[in-house]
Amino acid sequence: MTQTANNSKTIFRGILAIAGLILVLEGSNTEIRHLDYPLDTLVLVNQKPVARPVLTVARQRSSTLMAGIQQQDQEPLLVQRLIDDELILQRAESLGVLEADPGIRKLLARSAINTINAKSRSLPITEPQLRDFYNNHQAVFQKPARFAVKVARFLTFENAMAARREILAGSSLLEAAPLADGTVLIEIPTSLLPAHMLRRYLGTGLTDVILQLNQEQLSQPIAQDGGLYLLHLLDQQTSQVIPFQQARSDVISEFKSRDRQNALAEALAEYKERADIQFNSSLLEQLARDG
Amino acid sequence: MAILSKQTAKQQSLTLLLVGAAVGILMAVSGPYRSLTQDNAVVAWVNGTAIEKIQYIQALELLSLERRSPINDQDRRLILNRLIEEELLVQKAIQDGALRNDLDVRQRTLQTMLDSIQSESIARHGDDSESSYSAVADYVEQLRDDAAITWIVEPSTETPVTKQVAQ
Secondary structure: OHHHHHHHHHHHHHHHHHHHHHHHHHHOOOOOOOOOOOOOEEEEEOOEEEEHHHHHHHHHHOOOOOOOOOHHHHHHHHHHHHHHHHHHHHHHHHHOHHHHOHHHHHHHHHHHHHHHHHHHHOOOOOHHHHHHHHHHOOOOOEEOOEEEEEEEEEOOHHHHHHHHHHHHOOOOHHHHHHHOOOOEEOOOOOOOEEHHHHHHHHHHHHHHHHHHOOOOOEOOOEEEOOEEEEEEEEEEEOOEEOOHHHHHHHHHHHHHHHHHHHHHHHHHHHHHHHOOEEEOHHHHHHHHHHO | OHHHHHHHHHHHHHHHHHHHHHHHHHHHHHHHHHHHHHOOOEEEEEOOEEEEHHHHHHHHHHHHHHOOOOOOHHHHHHHHHHHHHHHHHHHHHHHOOHHHHOHHHHHHHHHHHHHHHHHHHHHHHOOOHHHHHHHHHHHHHHHHHHOOEEEOEOOOOOOEOOOEEEO
8 A cells, every 4th residue: 555655656756857847948948959960061060050051152152252262271261251150140149139130130021931932933833824813803904094184173162163164165174274263273194194193193082083984074073172173084095904915924923923922921821820929908009099 | 643643734735735836837827918918118929029019109100101091990900910920920030040041131140240349349449440350350259269169071171070179
């Protein structure tokens, strides 16, 4: 009976000791180093390998600098330089420079994106894939609709309506607008412009009205930003789909671009799923309230 | 009587041990959460790395400069999400060894370190190129002294060696 109790105690203590060790190892910042360096390693610097491919790159990059040095003397110098570089890199790691320096952070993020893109780039694209993509994204491969407009801004509704009547009677907006005080003709190129260019000149609200007008149609006065606008659609060109063969190179680059975007989105979703992300909700709410 | 008191003492010590363990576990579990909610300089943690309030506010300010309309909740979520994604990409790149494998990252890191050593030297001795150079040389020399360098292959002879050159 006593023997069994003693055995149980020993087992219990053993389990406790192992659990303790696991906890210590889990919580420790110490990295356990194994001797698993690459076969082409030249030298280990604090157990980090400096391998032959790095030397090859260094040799290529420093060929001009090393021009005056004998061939047999070049390699020891380069390896010493690589050892010094490795020491500095290790110091940068221990100081947290990688995480703290904004420029390095940007390069690191770009490096991760390049790695993700490289994986998606290596996949071949087939002709049926391209055709499907073209058929499913017709809006991307078309010449956009274009519009030529004249726009005037009036101070009062009466002035706007008077000008409107003039235009409907046969005058142009250019002729009718200066009739009233404080009226401004908005400066827009007279050529045909796509919708995104109109938005740049006129904003979203007025552009949306223009897109609803028929050719040569004149809008009702539209109140916006403390003024009244008259929009006259002089000419328009409807959108035209570009045939597949003509758009082929654009289809390929758009396909690749979306493929890269999807690969990045998938990779980020995967990283997020595996990550431990915690929010400081009270601070975020306070910042939102403070505006 | 003596056996009874011995048993009671054992039970008491076991109870104390269990209570102590429970308190320890509770403290260990609640530690990071308590510090997170009390930390007014951090908006989120990503795998233990802080996304600071100042970063978040700066990103929001940049967005508001580009936007004509005021920042809304959706914008705030978008910005926080972008900062988290950037942190995840940075962590992934470090984990994949970009510091040594990506030439741009490697060069930029080395340059940043050298610049900081030289800036410190300039702050101490003025803008003197000789003292800047020797500051870098001294720094590297000190790193070499503290390093464990083990040659696997002698570079000039290509023969494997096992001796430890410096410790």
